[in-house]
Amino acid sequence: SQQGEEDPQALSIQEGENATMNCSYKTSINNLQWYRQNSGRGLVHLILIRSNEREKHSGRLRVTLDTSKKSSSLLITASRAADTASYFCATDAYNNNDMRFGAGTRLTVKP
């Protein structure tokens, strides 16, 4: 079963705008990861944030984690058409081994 739930399910923005996607989960976690999936391809790992971290940056990506609210957000700044993809969060709430993925947010960036 899924652990993380992404919100919104779909997001459409113009190139240059920022995109924010949210992930909520139900039980305590050790680690939370964000992935991206282009149509017809496998998932690509973007960033990992540990439960004792509140924010991480990687290029135009910014991830925050609020363990008190059991939520995380992924911000993509200055979006590009090439950022069009589905974005998934994954958590390890069941154990410290495997990750469980949410249903994803489909991001469309219009040129």
Added chain:
Amino acid sequence: GAGVSQSPSNKVTEKGKDVELRCDPISGHTALYWYRQSLGQGLEFLIYFQGNSAPDKSGLPSDRFSAERTGGSVSTLTIQRTQQEDSAVYLCASSLVINSNQPQHFGDGTRLSIL
């Protein structure tokens, strides 16, 4: 190869037939995972391997599904007596070790269509 390789990339078969899906992980990765993704949906966890061992098989949807891994490398996911609801993309991933602090590296999947 540099990445996770899955074969075949597409498989069309008739209901009731058996299918075998193959995953070749990144060399040296001891952890291997199988997921199922229905059209436009998220990933459904099926099973993971640490080496050749699969400690928890409860994610497999039914007893028609089985998976094995030999030599700590290649894994096969077998679906017996396929049903139309088995139609989906089957994704495989590997990571260096089995730990949630490790990124998973995914193949491009096998798109399975049951007629």
